[in-house]
Amino acid sequence: MAGVLTDREQASGTVGATAPAGSSSGSGSRGDTPAPGRRPGRPGRSHQPGRGMSRMRRNDLFWAAVFILPTLLGLVVFYLWPVVRTLLISFTETGPFGGSEFVGLANYRELFGDARLWETMLNTVKFTVVALLGIPVALVIAALLSTEGLRGVRIYRVLYFLPVVTMPAAVGLIWRTLYNGDVGVINALLGLVGIEGTNWLSNPATALYAIAAVGIWLSLGTQIVIFLAAIQGVPKDLYEAAALDGAGRIRQFWSITLPQISPSVFFISVLAVIGALQTFDLIFVMTGPTNPAYPQTETIVAQFYQRGFVENQQGYAAAIALVILVVIVAVTALQFRLQKKWVHYV
Amino acid sequence: MRRTSTLAATAALTPLLVLGLAACGQSTGGATADAQPESGPVTISYGIWDKNQVPAMQKIADEFHAANPNVTVKIQVTPFKQYFTTLQTAAAGGGAPDVFWMNGPNVKLYAANQQLLPLDQTISRAKLDLAKYPEALVDLYTYDGKRYGIPKDFDTIGVWYNKALFDAKKLAYPKDTWTWADFQSAARALTDKTKGVYGAAAPVEDQAGFYDTIPSAGGQVIDAAGTKSGFDSPEALQGIEFWTSLVKDGASPTVQQMTDTSPGDMFKAGKVAMYWNGSWAAVEYSDVPELKDAVNVAPVPAGPKGQVSVIHGLGNVIYAKTKHQDAAQKFVGFLGGERAAQIQADAGAVIPAYEGTQEAWVKSMPQFNLKAYVDEVATAVPYPASKNTKAWTTLQTDLLTKVWNGEVDAATGLKDLATQMNAALAKEK
Secondary structure, X not given: OHHHHOOHHHHHHOOHHHOOOOOOOOOOOXXXXXXXXXXXXXXXXXXXXXXXXXXXXXXXXXXXXXXXXXXXXXXXXXXXXXXXXXXXXOOEEEOEOEOEEXXXXXXXXXHHOOHHHHHHHHHHHHHHXXXXXXXXXXXXXXXXXXXXXXXXXXXXXXXXXXXHHOOHHHHHHHHHHHHOOOOOHHHHHHHHOOOOOOOOOOOOOXXXXXXXXXXXXXXXXXXXXXXXXXXXXXXXXXXXXXXXXXXXXXXXXXHHHHHXXXXXXXXXXXXXXXXXXXXXXXXXXXXXXXXXXXXXXXXXXXXXXXXXXXXXXXHHHHHHHHHHHHHHHHHHHHHHHHHHHHOOOO | OHHHHHHHHHHHHHHHHHHOOOOOXXXXXXXXXXXXXXXXXXXXXXXEOOHHHHHHHHHHHHHHHHHOOOEEEEEXXXXXXXXXXXXXXXXXXXXXXXXXXXXXXXXXXXXXXXXXOOOHHHHHHOOOOHHHOOHHHHHHOEEOOEEOOEEOEEEOEEEEEEHHHHHHOOOOOOOOOOEHHHHHHHHHHHOEHHHOEEEEOOOXXXXXXXXXXXXXXOOOOEXXXXXXXXXXXXXXXXXXXXXXXXXXXXXXXXXXXXXXXXXXHHHHOOOEEEEEEEOOHHHHHHHOHHHHOOEEEEEOOEEOOEOOOEEEOOEEEEEOOOOOHHHHHHHHHHHOOHHHHHHHHHHOOOEEOOOOOOHHHHHHOOOOOOHHHHHHHHHOEEOOOOOOHHHHHHHHHHXXXXXXXXXXXXXXXXXXXXXXXXXXXXXXX
């Protein structure tokens, strides 16, 4: 395996390639360097790499191109072009009404010397770590919900899923009133058991975690639904065999359920990390610049917004955007590497 | 499996869409050529943000049309939250309204970037007398010696107080001539911890806060040219400590409390006895039956250098790239005249900027001492602004919140703020 990992691009680009023999290997071209750059004529399962192309193959390619084209166009116009523009803008000082001046790497130099970048980055990392704690919670709930013969599963499912379909901005506003230090419900409940609450969202020590808790609550629904589906896909006979061998429910969860649904866990964790790294709306609605805890809660995307759209420093903001992009791609690539150690594809 | 990993990889790329900054548009040249009268009917657009003022604006537009049958004015309302973002995008693309509302923090940004038409010709053609508007407002819309906006209305700051809370402590209501010392002692006397009542609210607030107390102490937030911070002066320190001392003494809720519940809401709920607020608040309080007769307003208390309120007001401006310069000039000339001011005064809502037309507004809510707001104009200072005001108001919020919170002592915090603000101002050139 180590031999494969030496080639960085190869490692991050081919997911299935090092998976156990017999799995669907050879899925060569994937997302991070979209299709056109890769050689299209990669050998399929049983084909030998032939010198010329058969007519059928060429025909296939033509139709493939026809079907890919609409998506590709959308991708180029709405994804790739903005990225290129952002990259270009990041080398300029762009005025609020357009009109830009090339400044080379000045934005990046300023950015990496700016303590605020590292602070907001640290906040973002903290937020992400806390947000990931939601995954085990979702797993446990999903496992409980899939208990044989449980009544009202549908109702639970709807209840857990409800936050997903509400707008984060609205959710943020409601939770703000719940967290209110003087008249909030949470402090009132804590008061009943003799605990004196704090100003959850304006206390620098608690604000980030209070928001992350809401983030978890918001994303729990999607995660549970995906885990539920995955758990239902686990063959029943595995459990029967385990039960015959005397494994209890908890042992079954660890030895059967978890390994069997590990691809879903991986998928969710990739999504959760990306979502958390991009958090903006919740932070913006629940704290905001006048909050004394804002320095402890401002995420890197919030900083991007502030610089680009409030302070009219679009070149600098573009540089931040690219840093975010690089971080997200790097973290995701790392996750894809690490998955080989714990994800089992059946 | 393959599908899942592709999905995850696609998700990894999604931020690109969100973060893609597609700035469009070209740089602009200022249009200063003489306006050519057009033959035939034209329609000009008038961009505003307050839908409560649409009736008055429509009436003005109709009367203007009656006098100039060739010109029709179409009013475009954009809610304030999106107004300046939309306007900026439209201006960059060459499609801003011909005439639109402008405010203090933004006017210099637009003027410096050649988005506004200098109005000297408009003023001379309509024979407008600039002495008829508050001087501080005329200055606010002046950049590089040129006038870019005709004052439309104005707002000043006053101290609203809850009469019942004064009665409960058997305290006399604030007089028009009161001082900082009177305010501070009243705030302490009105504070009642057992009832959860605070004498005053001292939030980290600029316009209805330290933008008033700093000049009252003899200092300034920014120099007249808009190039140098005034936060590092002893007077500014005095103006800031006016507020922080209230928080320190417990006569005001803490910053954290005021973050959770806005001080304006606390005032309306009778938990705060005195609350600084702009003249725009009168309509709001007048509309709430429980508040209508329970509250009243006094002018800001006099500091070491007297009674000073900050004055802000909207201006009517012309888009530099308008295709109907002649019609736009005529309309802005009409907007700046006495008749348009009178229509606004009759409608209530705002105080018109034109001299002598404020009386109608004062009389519109006789239960309040609204004359206090109008009388303050004589000594008012302009709203602090520069070319990129937002860049340093952000710093202001950041650093002063730390000062309010006690994380940084006031003198150090203000020195930091001045240094950083000067750096931001230096970048504007």
